[in-house]
Amino acid sequence: MENAQLVALSRQSNLWNQLDVVANNMANINTVGFKSQNLHFSEYLMPVADASAFLPQDREISYTDMFTTRTDFEHGSIKLTGNEFDLALNSDGFFAVQMPDGTEAYTRSGAFALDSTGQLISASGYPVMTDAGPITFTVEDGRVEIAKDGTIATEQGIRGKMKVVDFEDARTLEKIGDTLFAGENPIPAAQVRMVQGAVEGSNVYGVTEVTRLIEVTRAYDATSKVVKDLDELRRQAIGTLGKFQA
Incomplete structure (x- = not known):
């Protein structure tokens, strides 16, 4: 018994x-x-x-x-928002954000916005990374347009490219909260397809x-x-x- x-x-x-x-x-x-x-x-x-x-x-x-x-x-469903800083990945990969200790974390959540200084930040308040690091926009930049491959263009010209990474095995990623993941040895994502003015919804059914x-x-x-x-x-x-x- x-x-x-x-x-x-x-x-x-x-x-x-x-x-x-x-x-x-x-x-x-x-x-x-x-x-x-x-x-x-x-x-x-x-x-x-x-x-x-x-x-x-x-x-x-x-x-x-x-x-x-x-x-x-x-992947979750893509929902249009009309916000020019919202981004959705219609492909594999993760956006990169900078944590307070200088390391990077990764997320599929592209609900981005500008802070009081014009810096692009995530919903959790962390700087969003481009290939050249965090990015800040000014009034002179005017409308921001982000192409399907992540290229950022304003009235001042090309400002950089959104950093999108992938991993050989996503199962090695560690969930750290706020839709963020920690991972090692990221590689540039292939065939990035980005949608501006939209976000990826939850994949919970x-x-x-x-x-x-x-x-x-x-x-x-x-x-x-x-x-x-x-x-x-x-x-x-x-x-x-x-x-x-x-």
Whole structure:
């Protein structure tokens, strides 16, 4: 009974973590550039467990173990905004922003704007990077036009090119919050297709997440019933043994 309860509790604990992931996905269904996450589970085999005296010595106990949280980098839908500094990537790659410590972080969220000094910043307030570093616009620049390949043009001429990077394996990226990712060894993105005056929406699908929520809830309830039944079985066993001893 102890082993059965431990197996059930390991499953219940991971279902709770999965519920947190689903809830976070649903909370960000309207967040620009958000990428949904999923939990992946693995089986953990324990060769020695409590109460093994009632089991064959070579029998292993199988537990549920949370393997990892993975990010789904599928592209979200492109939504037109009309804001000349909003940018959406209709291709692979990530925009680069400069963090306070001077390092770079990467995002698919192109909801950009100008701060009080005219510097292009992300929704989180970090400078957006071009191939030449952060960029600042002045009144003399007039209207800013950004081509599909990221080339920035104003009335003063070409001002640079938006920095768009990619990674050999996006699964190595670490999510650091605010739709930002940390990664190593970025490479220039190939075949960049940028849309000015638009943003990429979240890739969370409400129907899919609701279905997952129902599945997780049902599994959690079923596991809770198993734990409750095992507790009742133990109570009855103790009561029966107590009668024999009396």
